[in-house]
Amino acid sequence: MVYSQRRNTGSRRLLLSLLLLTTWEAGSGQVHYSVTEEAKHGTFVGRIAQDLGLELAELVPRLFRLASKGRRDLLEVNLQNGILFVNSRIDREELCGRSAECSLHLEVIVDRPLQVFHVEVEVRDINDNAPRFFRQEQRLFILESRIADSRFPLEGASDMDIGANAELRYKLSPSEYFDLDVRANEDETNFLELVLKKPVDREETQEHSLMLIATDGGKPELTGTVQLLITVLDANDNAPEFDKSIYNVRLMENAPNGTLVIKLNASDADEGINKDIVYLFSNLVLDNVKSKFTINSNSGEIRVKGKLDYEECKLYEINIDAVDKSTFPLTGHCKVIVKILDENDNTPEMVITSLSLPVQENSPLGTVIALISLSDRDSGANGQVNCSLTPNVPFKLVSTFKNYYSLVLDSALDRESVPSYRVVVTARDGGSPPLSATASVWVEVADVNDNAPAFAQPEHTVFVRENNAPGRHICTLSARDPDAQENARVSYSLVERRVGERALSSYVSVHAESGRVFALQPLDHEELELLQFQVSARDAGVPPLGSNVTLQVFVLDENDNAPALLPGGAGELVPRSLGAGHVVAKVRAVDADSGYNAWLSYELLQPAAAAGGARGPFRVGLYTGEISTTRALDEADAPRQRLLVLVKDHGEPALTATATVLLSLVESGLAPRASSRAPEGAAGAPTALLDVNVYLIVAICAVSSLLVLTLLLYVALRCAAPPGEGEGAGAAGKPALVCASAVGSWSCSQQRRQRCAPGRVRPRPTSWPSAPAFLRVLE
Structure with missing residues (x-):
């Protein structure tokens, strides 16, 4: 109860x-x-x-x-x-x-x-484990001749609990012959001995049965018991005795087989055969101890037999019996306690978990990449583990707890510079020499849309001849985005604007994927010399990034306009009294083209001839269109002169127009002045024409020299700049458009002499004054 x-x-x-x-x-x-x-x-x-x-x-x-x-x-x-x-x-x-x-x-x-x-x-801990003996019974053999206070070692109990729950007390069942002595050794383990209180008499009692009770210090207390069977032998007076009852030995783990642990020495006071001693493992020695050590029965040497592992077992208790060789042998007892010393024979173990991969390149500093846990089965300094990383990586290790680390981001990432890192984690213990283990982690850097598409140069210049076919490919633009996947997928579009009265998209288009630029309709140099617009490149990132490039399309002139005659000068009254060199009429014509294509020359197709086959009385200025007399008029000349003047440009092929000039020869009193210019006389006219020709030749030479220098400079710039893409791609930078003549003077349209804004449509000119040769550079 x-x-x-x-x-x-x-x-x-x-x-x-x-x-x-x-x-x-x-x-x-x-x-x-x-x-x-x-x-x-x-x-x-x-x-x-x-x-x-x-x-x-x-x-x-x-x-x-x-x-x-x-x-x-x-x-x-x-x-x-x-x-x-x-x-x-x-x-x-x-x-x-x-x-x-x-x-x-x-x-x-x-x-x-x-x-x-x-x-x-x-x-x-709670007291949930009772003390336990390894054997259910222990057998002892005692000679009846043993004197009082003789001692016999007993196997103690073990308790899996700790602290007070494992503190054992022993009690022996009541006996008039035996008592129990419990002593604690230096390892705080109990050493039990059965003490003979008084000699036993084999003839009286041959066997004694006792109960050994072990009680722990828990609450409630738990107990374990073992039965002691003591057989009384009738022999020998003196038992062998060891120098010590307990021997303490320290031995390094992994000691090779055959290593000497200890050499025991026991002595017996008897003589003859009763003095000869045999050393044996006690029946208290467990099998796992016998598998690690061996004893020489004659010399008493204990040597290593199996592999000693500190992590498996740190201490061995070996009970040794020294038995003499008498017919009724006596036995001496001792205990050898072998402490195993740790060696640095276990490499650190490393476990990497919770990998947060891949890592966004815009991740903030301190982002945790992985968790690392370390362990080492060794003890002391041999089991103390430090962790380190390979140098020159943007990561570091942060110790979160003992033997626990976090791999965190230490500096900014840039996928476009380094897309991935091989991070080698090295764990090294504190042994001598130290042992280490390594593990590799591939850290992939995930792309973010942090780079806008970029063109090779901010401006591109191309040249396209007018009257191109609709849909003609002008050039190809290319923008590079160093990002990856969708962030690097570039699409192209026009930056819409007005060109005159029309939208830019009615002139050109750009392919969204390839960046190819096409002319949607024929371009007319006379309407549009320079079409300047911007093309936008956008990636597919979120949010998208983009940039623009300026494209300058120069429309080159072709000879597609014939000379056009201006009204006036179709019929004139010419006094017969005029001498040679007098201007009597002038043919005026313009050409809507530019450069050589607008350079006009005049010539008579059907010059009027004088009576008798003499040289005709009129001529036309090659580049001025002025009709003047070649000689003095006389009565033989027909009163009505019909002149057919051919006007021709210098294009390839040349285009022409014809003008019919009707001259009526009248008497001097009936005709007005044939020219607004004061008559210079026959002698003065050739001199004036000669001066004009000299000026024209000097101007043409100067223009030609400047043209050659400009072309050389343009070729040098083209060679130095990277080649453009597409048909007619020009060099980077602002182009130089040169219009010049190689020979003579020429006429250039008023449209070319006016400075126009890029992409602006200008009306056709209404008047085209003649001019000497000139050079114009568009910047």
Whole structure:
């Protein structure tokens, strides 16, 4: 009845401890909770969402989740209320063995943006493991001749719990012959000996049966028992004795086979065969110990037999018996405690998780790329791990907790410069020599639309002959965008504007994908000398980026206009008294073309002849169209002179027009002055014409020289600049258009002499005055 009440009281105390011992604290960058092992499913651990500063409404959208090494189902979070609770059975001994500290390390990961929190849940021990003996019974053989206070080693019990729950007390069942002596060695483990209180008599009792009870310090207390069967032997007076009852040996792990551990020495006071000693492993020695060590029965040398691994076992206890060779042998006992020393034989282990790839090139500094956790099975400095990165990468490692790192962005990224990085993470322990492990992470840089399409030059100049076919390809524009995919897909369009009374799109068009520019209709040099407009290039990014280029299209003249005669000078009255060199009429003509195509010359097709086949009395100026007398008129000349004047330009092929001039020869008293110019006499006319020709020749030479220099300069600029695309593509920069004549003087349309705004349509001229040769440069 009392025992039942104690159990109920212990259960209530256990439940109360589960509720009261669940605490938390924030420190060293983590949240700390504690929970007792064997807690029931659903046991409250802590308000993890509140303690981490997270809102309950954002747990599900931000993909709140737990991550931990090993088993992940021990603890769980209720996403509705943010409470961390026990999900399945927690066994501290299964998790941490007999380690004094036992914690569950959790990583709380939330996305959008990525955040990592470290949570440590301490698992507190309860007294759930009873002391346990490795054997159900232990057999001892004792000679009846053994004196009082003789001692015999016993195998103690073990308890998987820690602290007070593992502090064992031993009790021996009552006996008049035997008592129990418990001593603690330097490793704080119990050394048990059965003490003979008084000599036994084999003839009286051949076998004694005792019960050894081990009790731990938990609440409630748990016990374990083993039966001791003692057989009384009738032999030998003196048992072998060792120098020490306990030998402590330190041995490096990975010691090669055959390494000497210790050489034992026991002595026996007897003589003869009773003094000869054999060294044996006690029947208390477990099989795993026998697999690691061997003993020489004659010399007492203990040597390494198998592989010693500090991470597998740190300490071995070896019970040795020294038995003499008498018919009734006596046995001496000792214990060899072998401590294994750690070597740096385990390389660090590295786990890279939660990779946020690819990384946007406009990601802010401090963006978390990956999580790195490190571990090393060694201990001490051999298990202390540092982490480093390859140099010259825009990333760095940030320590978030012990052996936990975050790979974060340290400097700005530019995909157009470096599209990806190979990041090598090196983990190195503190051993001597140190061991290291490496892991590679390919970090791809994702493109953002941060580059606008760019043309090779801000202006392009092309030359197109007038009267082109509709739809003719003028040139091809190309813009380069260093971005990728949609951000680099460029489309072209016209920047719409008005050209005179018409829209620009009625003259030209641009293909949206290829950038090819086409003339939609024939261009007329006489209407439009220069068509200047802008083409826009836009990428397909969000938002789109773009740039413009200016295209200058010079329309080159062709000889498509014949000379046009101006009214006036068709009929004139000429006095017969005129001498040679007098101007009697003038043929006026203009040509809507430019340059050589507008340079006109005149000649008589049917000169009037005098009576008797003499030379005709009239001639026409080659470039002036002035009709003058070649000699003095006389009575033999017909009274009506019909002159047919051919007007011809210098185009290829040349176009012509004809003018008919009717002259009436009258007496001097009846005719007005034939010319507004004062008569100079026959002698003065050739001199005036000669002066004019000299001026014309000098002007033509000057214009021709300047034309040659201009063409040389234009060719040099074309060779120095990158070649243009498309038909008739010009060099970069502002073009120079040169109109000149190689011989004689020429006429150029008034349209060419006027400075016009690019792309502006101007009306045809109404008057075309003759002029000497000239040079004009459009800038």
